[in-house]
Amino acid sequence: MKKPIVSVLIPVYNVEKYLKKCLESVTGQTLTNIEIICVNDGSTDNSLKILEKYKALDSRIKIVNKENGGLPSARNAALDIATGEYVGFVDSDDYIEANMFERLVEVAHNENSEVVICGANIFPERPRADEWLYTCLSPWYKHYDKFDPELLYWRQDTNPFLWRVLVSKKLIDRENLRLDEDIIVGEDKAFQAKLYPKAQGISVIPDKLYNYYWCRPDSLMSKQVYGSLEKRVFNHSKLVSRIGEDIVSGKFEKNVCEGYLEWAISFIYEDFIYLDKNNKRDVSEILIPVWKSVGYYSLMNDLPQWKRDAFGYISSFENIEKSKINISIIVPIEFKSRYVDDFIKNSQKMVNSDIEIIIINNGMSNENYIKIQKWLYSEPNLRLYNTPKHLSYAESLNCGIDLAKGNYITFSDSHDWYEKDNNSLIDWQKFALEKKSEVCLCNFVKKISKYDMSEEKIISKEKDKIYEASYHDCLFKRQFLLENELQFKDNSLITGFVFMCKAILIANEVSKYNHNVYITRKMHTADWISTKKCEALLEGLEELMKLSLETKDFYLHGKVFSLLNSDLFKQLIVNNTKPYTMPTKQCPNGENSQINTVSKLLKIVSMADYEMLREYGLNDEQSIVDTLCEVIKQRHVFLGKLSDECR
Secondary structure, eight states, rough: OOOOOOOEEEEEEEOOTTHHHHHHHHHHHHHHOOEEEEESSSSOHHHHHHHHHHHOTTTTEEEEEOOHHHHHHHHHHHHHHOOOOOOEEOOTOOOOTTHHHHHHHHHHHHHHHHHEEEEEEEEEOOSOOOHHHHHHHHSSOOSSOOOOOOHHOOTTOOSOOOEEEEHHHHHHTTTOOOTTTTSSSSSHHHHHHHHHGGGGGGEEEEEEEEEEETTTTTTHHHIIIIIIIHHHHHHHHHHHHHHHHHHHHHOOOOHHHHHHHHHHHHHHHHHHHHHHHHHHHHHHHHHHHHHHTTTTTGGGGGHHHHHHHHHHHHTTTTTTOOOOOEEEEEEEEEEEOOOEEEEEEEHHHHHHHOEEEEEEESSSSHHHHHHHHHHHOOTTTTEEEOOOOOOOHHHHHHHHHHHHOEEEEEOTTTTOOOOSTHHHHHHHHHHHHHHTTEEEEEEEEEESSTTSSSSOOOOOSSSSTTTTOOOOOOOOHHHHHHTTOOOOOOOOOGHHEEEEEEHHOOOOOOOEEEEEEEEEEOOOOOOOOOHHHHHHHHHHHHHHHHHHHHHHHHHHHHHHHHHHHHHHHHHHHHHHHSSSOOOOGGGGTSSSSOOHHHHHHHHHTOOOOHHHHHHHHHOEEEHHHHHHHHHHHHHHHHHHHHHHHHO
């Protein structure tokens, strides 16, 4: 049999939904002299049956069956038996263009290259991937006669994905190259770090010959990289460490070491800053010795100042003392967030070895980011998470819950503050521990500013007053939140209130700490919100109505109607449901319709249990439908105007 030009390596694990399209695209290549090595990595679905069906139809297909060992081990199993002049990689949930391997081999021969890198298309288009991925998979042409560090460390469009790389089998055999099987995340980059420096000729072409399914939720990458933020950091640290060790053992030139350090520090830094103090120490102990061995101190003056600062920050945790965290304070900061200076001044006095503050940067201004980062460098128990894209307020709070390490969790806004007494939070947590509380409330205090003492409202122990509190006034036991999978849902102005009510109703132990701890700044509230936010608000009220009926909690039942018919909510709902006068043609997405809002309002009112409301103290049935009546009244006014115009 004629020696194949390309060995196409396809690792297969539980991809029955995607495998047929992948195999069709590979068997249909215009370059026909190929071998197709499919490694069934312990699949438990019908993937093996599909492979066997295609093998019966195409003699070029070889099947290797093995126990599940992960992507690197599956690719290595295929490399062990590959016989082609070149090796190509295809993931079994993707597909390739018909001329992919013909084109790559053509470039390899014409330019005498042992490695050829191409571009890729991204599918599906919706949801849209981050821009960095489009940049990464849209390379510009360049031929390298020998290795240049920019290929690995400066060019974003030449790594990490191995499936758009054609490699000479002679190079693999000459250098005895295999993937590191203990590197689960970033194994492509680790392999390229061994491969590129040894290659005699590397070509980068702009042709998009591969089709990458970027957002499959059940993929290996989704589970191992995006499933746990902390797991991602440690996997990345292992990758960075391994590449550094290879550089040290390979005795590379100064420019390679410098390129590695520039890449490694910036690559790790964004993840490092959101780790808790104890995990920061573990990561620091992994990386700093390697970076020193690569030659950091001899090269540091060639690095940008911010990377030298980042190295100093990471290295400061190498020998720091570990400690248990009792309270995690989660603080989302967005672009319009005000009073950040006040928040920093107040919190600097309060934070200590028992308390960590997790800042969720959800698009904060550059000015505030600089202030937070300066504080970060001086406070070991401060953590900063930069969201990859703008999140809803609820999503940013959920990020904080996922990151928190404290025995208890509480939430703060950057315009609020805590009592001047540094021990107020610690005493609150001690009280919660004594009471074995899953939710522990403190006094509700609202002031115009932190110097104003005129407005102060303190909730009492009675249950009907509990629902006057805010989720900011609660300590939530972290384990309780995790076990009950309690997360914030986007319910507009009542996002935190819905969360707090759910927690109180589920908790076995709810206690009240009769002291001031958290101070809420009285802020201006707008009299209008978007239709989407109005609907989200009503969905939250509806959910609370259902909960109150299920638990027969007449306090909550009454609170929902008190909120619904309050001056603020009435104004928001009425302003939102005023009919548009714009023609339907000018509103293709239904902007001139508030049917959903009105329907949700009607549904909530129809759920009223008048016996429960009377028990709460609402005896005036008219007041229960007050907001609904006002909405109807405004519609009648609108219809009256239309009628007058028609006459």
